[in-house]
């Protein structure tokens with residue numbers, strides 16, 4: 210007669226032969242998390258992951274009732290807000306969650322940057338991260354139009370007008386996204402498909418790669434920590450020690466999010482009227498305020514070049530620093546390391562200053 214222990218050992222053996230469980234367990238056990246005064250930043254990626262899961266889950270629920278139609282979009286959101294059980298909660302969760310996710314991603318990006326986690330062997334972790342940041346902003350941009358209220362309509366119009374100014378492909382991309390020269394049904398359909406199908410698929414694939422790279426290379430160590438003698442460098446296991454702390458942080462972050470969702474439910478403006486004049490002081494979401502404000506202060510014409518085009522190119526060029534940094538600052542030149550740090554500080558300050566300036570003006 211076989212005991213239950215034998216049976217479960219047998220089952221594990223059967224599964225292991227087919228799924229390589231032991232190998233996976235060894236791979237999971239490999240990761241250790243360094244303990245030092247900057248360890249707090251190691252929680253940011255995990256919070257982003259938790260928020261991403263919330264975005265996927267709440268987004269799927271919203272899709273059940275949202276209708277991507279010119280006449281129906283706004284009404285369907287009104288219905289979600291006022292008639293569907295817990296509809297207001299999940300809509301508010303999705304909208305607040307998106308904002309929090311982008312804020313956390315910015316912190317994650319810059320904390321990884323200042324810890325110099327882009328250096329060898331983490332270049333691909335860095336690049337998959339950069340693309341994930343762009344995808345998160347694209348989620349924000351495409352999702353903003355879907356409720357079809359006046360602010361979302363005009364903010365999208367301004368965004369696409371700016372995109373159309375980009376050299377070579379700008380106009381074609383804007384026409385493709387709009388589905389013509391005006392924002393209408395074709396635009397809602399395209400934004401909807403991009404928001405619920407294209408971006409999620411790309412994000413899932415890239416997130417898988419990003420997390421695989423993190424697991425392969427382990428957590429990066431700050432420069433000063435690496436220089437400590439071996440006895441002074443302490444680590445903890447990722448499974449289960451750090452993961453349990455991660456879960457605690459997720460619970461705290463989720464409580465903060467739930468408080469925002471409940472006490473400050475996300476609003477909905479009046480239905481968009483494409484023929485009405487733009488409401489005064491129209492502004493994009495906070496995460497697009499910095500580029501928006503920068504373009505506003507650029508003169509209409511700079512020499513032979515249109516001001517907006519000049520400003521947009523300048524910003525793209527400036528942000529290219531994030532792309533070249535893994536090859537510029539490889540860790541073998543203190544002067545380059547310093548330059549990279551200064552560049553990061555200037556970029557962060559510029560984003561903060563222009564965002565606050567945009568919000569106040």
Ligand code: HEM
Nearest residue numbers: 251253254255257258318321326335338339341342428429
């Ligand atoms: C959906 C978006 C993202 C998710 C879910 C995510 C998730 C994670 C997780 C769980 C970690 C390990 C823990 C940690 O270091 O915080 C990590 C590490 C890392 N992430 Fe992300 N991340 C995302 C976006 C980004 C972005 C935008 C960047 C920057 C361009 C980035 C760059 C990195 C780097 C360089 C590491 C390694 C950090 C180290 O070894 O110290 N990630 N990410």
